[in-house]
Amino acid sequence: MTDPLRSTLGIALAGMEAQSARLRVAAENVANSESTGKTPGAEPYTRKVLTFERAFNDEVGAEVVRAGSIVTHRSPYRIEHMPGHPAADGRGLVKHPNVNPMVEVADIREANRSYIANLHVAKKAREIVSMTIELMRGT
């Protein structure tokens, strides 16, 4: 049977890794929020979304969270009338990414909050281990 404190650390670490991946995807969306195509009528950057899934980790001995697949968001592109743009179609309309920077910033803040919570769990588990070692030292 796996030591529960070791399992706790493994679970918290997996949570931090998943939130890091989420931050990376959100950062990519923000960086590409204005990335249009280069040829007339070309598709722009499409917003990416990271999914989370559960998986049993034999080393940890518990079910951990894992960053799943990165899928594209199905919301429509933003259309703007820019006749001189390289990506403008016959009507002068340019497709812009379906990325809302405010939504991404909110997602980043949420990922940050979850990352800190997982870090706090890892910290508390380490403190308990230290407490147990101190117990042996004190006696």
Added chain:
Amino acid sequence: MADGGIMGLAWRHNRWLAERQVAIASNIANINTPRYQARDTPPFELTNRANAVHAAHMRLDQSSFRAFVDHPEQQAGRVHSGNTLGLEHQLATLADTHQSYAMNAGAIRAFHRMIMASSKG
């Protein structure tokens, strides 16, 4: 004193607290996982009673520690994704677990010092 007495009780409680931390860590790690149900260990009173049955054989019933239960009271807090977790509640439970562990460790240390002091005469 087949069940270990006060120090045995404190040790078992710490074991239960460590298992509870696994449940809390799993809950916090899955804070954004859709349809994840909040988990918790059975109350210590139940696990301690189960262990008392086996105390004479000095063997713990490990299955009682690993019996995670859902949080029925958190069903009302189900969000759009199906997740029933509340981060603040989990962090508060984590702090409570940590504090209880510290108290038990202090109690074990104090009792051990008493035993050592009495054995020295």
